[in-house]
Amino acid sequence: MTMTWWQNLPLFLILCPLMCAAICSALKGKAARIVIAALSALECAGMGVLLYYTAKGNESFVYAMGEIGAPFGNELRIGPLEALTGLGFSLVLFTAILGGWHRLTKDVAPNRMNLYGSVTCLLTSAMAAMVFTNDLFTAYVFIEISTIASCALIGASNKGKTLFSAARYMIMNLMGSGLFLLGLSMLYCLTGHLLFPQLGAAVRDLLEGERYSIPLYMSFLLMTLGVAIKSALYPFHTWLPDAYGNATATSSAVLSSMVSKLYIFLLIKIFLRAAGWEVFARRIEDVLLLYAAAGMVMGSVHAIRQKHLTRMVAYSSVAQIGYIFLGISLGTEAGMAAAVYHILAHSAAKAMLFLSANRLREASGDEDTFAALRGSALRAPLAGLAFTVGACSLVGIPGLGGFTSKLYLASAGVEAGGLRMAIVLAALAVSTLLNVAYMLRSVLTIYRKKEETDQSILCKDRLFAVA
Amino acid sequence: MEKLIYEHLDEVTALVLFGVGFTLLLVDKNLIKKIIGFSMMDSGIYLFLASYGYIESRLAPIYVNGNTNPDAYVNPLPAGLVLTGIVVGVSVTAVMLGLTVRLYQRYRTLDMDEIAERIRGEGK
Incomplete structure (x- = not known):
């Protein structure tokens, strides 16, 4: 040879x-x-x-x-x-x-x-x-x-x-x-x-x-x-x-x-x-499917409840691992392809999120609670942009990796048909909504100015309104 | 049932060892006992593999006395797997013991829950 x-x-x-x-x-x-x-x-x-x-x-x-x-x-x-x-x-x-x-x-x-x-x-x-x-x-x-x-x-x-x-x-x-x-x-x-x-x-x-x-x-x-x-x-x-x-x-x-x-x-x-x-007559896959769907929802629920940015990003990993296993658990070629694609898309997005979260944290006096991170994107604009792009990819904004993999997952689910389709689509929908909730919150937080100035502006507005 | 157990004594012992070790690793709070559990779990698997590699009346796969008939020897691969497994197990145990020593030096306890408690205290 x-x-x-x-x-x-x-x-x-x-x-x-x-x-x-x-x-x-x-x-x-x-x-x-x-x-x-x-x-x-x-x-x-x-x-x-x-x-x-x-x-x-x-x-x-x-x-x-x-x-x-x-x-x-x-x-x-x-x-x-x-x-x-x-x-x-x-x-x-x-x-x-x-x-x-x-x-x-x-x-x-x-x-x-x-x-x-x-x-x-x-x-x-x-x-x-x-x-x-x-x-x-x-x-x-x-x-x-x-x-x-x-x-x-x-x-x-x-x-x-x-x-x-x-x-x-x-x-x-x-x-x-x-x-x-x-x-x-x-x-x-x-x-x-x-x-x-x-x-x-x-x-x-x-x-x-x-x-x-x-x-x-x-x-x-x-x-x-x-x-x-x-x-x-x-x-x-x-x-x-x-x-x-x-x-x-x-x-x-x-x-x-x-x-x-x-x-x-x-x-x-x-x-x-x-x-x-x-060949496996769906013996392993059905169990996996339920765990994966539970993970997609519960991981996001946990992520919403976090007070620290890095921990929130970590919990969102749990949800994303759920996505990947969901693709595998469909037991079809389309599901497998979706899983591999999501592995790559999520790898890129998650690395970006962790690194930019780290930079944002450095720009906020080494604290990563949401309260401390207010306005950090204004102090570190590049990291803020990277975080936003990563977050959008995970949420699934069209044009970014996360969207494509969700599309693949959904179409693989539709192809599987029956109860599986219902579970896949429901889990995708709920998980995406929750994703939007916590990712949007963190993106808004890092771009918002410090609380005091915020409230004073608000007060002025109200005064204007009253006037 | 009894006959089945007697005929497959090696496998049954191996799985019991694995089960005991796994439970220790999962449930026990003491770090050292967890490591002991890990060793038992691994030993169970090695026994399982080694018992399959052993065939009665066959020789160890070392060429002696001009006997070139391959049926006279056992397959050397399972023994090789067990050896590799032991090496991996030893290095993992070493890392775990190292971590345990560090944690003990810092918190003066081997209890996982207590360490978690003290770390929470540290954070405040």
């Missing part, structure tokens, strides 16, 4: 961050920061090249590690879908590192900066590996690597609050990965394969012969549950607000827009390549 030069890129994109992680730990803080910025730029470039070549021929290729063939070796599989998602995630990473640059120096002690760089590199590597891998167990190993790395990212600022949220994050995530590992082991014992294509063939065989169907459903259910916990689907979201709300801006942007979406992307890959999701 002859290979072109760009087909070696995926492995390079996984190994290079690992090497950078080792180098970073030996560097000084400032140099480490430059290394991670350069690294994420490199990832963007690599993913871009991959996307260009795979999309040009609309083809995918398999990279067999060490040239050991299919049933024994370890493989990477890269198609336009993987390249596009990878590009989206690396762009988010790049923006998050640059956008949180200033904040990072404040929150992370200078002598720990190199370690922060090191775990960011590990996370980058885990991102590339999970996007590209074609092997279930490799995926598990990198899930754990990204769990450890994100725990370090949350606890980076070494305050009591962040340490505690890191511990809670870790505990919930360990449960998630434990369930994932159990499901994986059961699946391996049933089929004897770990590579997605072989696994898929074995699963189809078992289902056609109607053998072991209950253990098979169980194993997929366990994996789905594990991913749901790790990506904070509604009833399992308890770790999320503290973790995202207390961490430094770069960390919360990276965690919310990259790490949690990575797990969902992996789940989509499993369903797409290994499980053949239409």
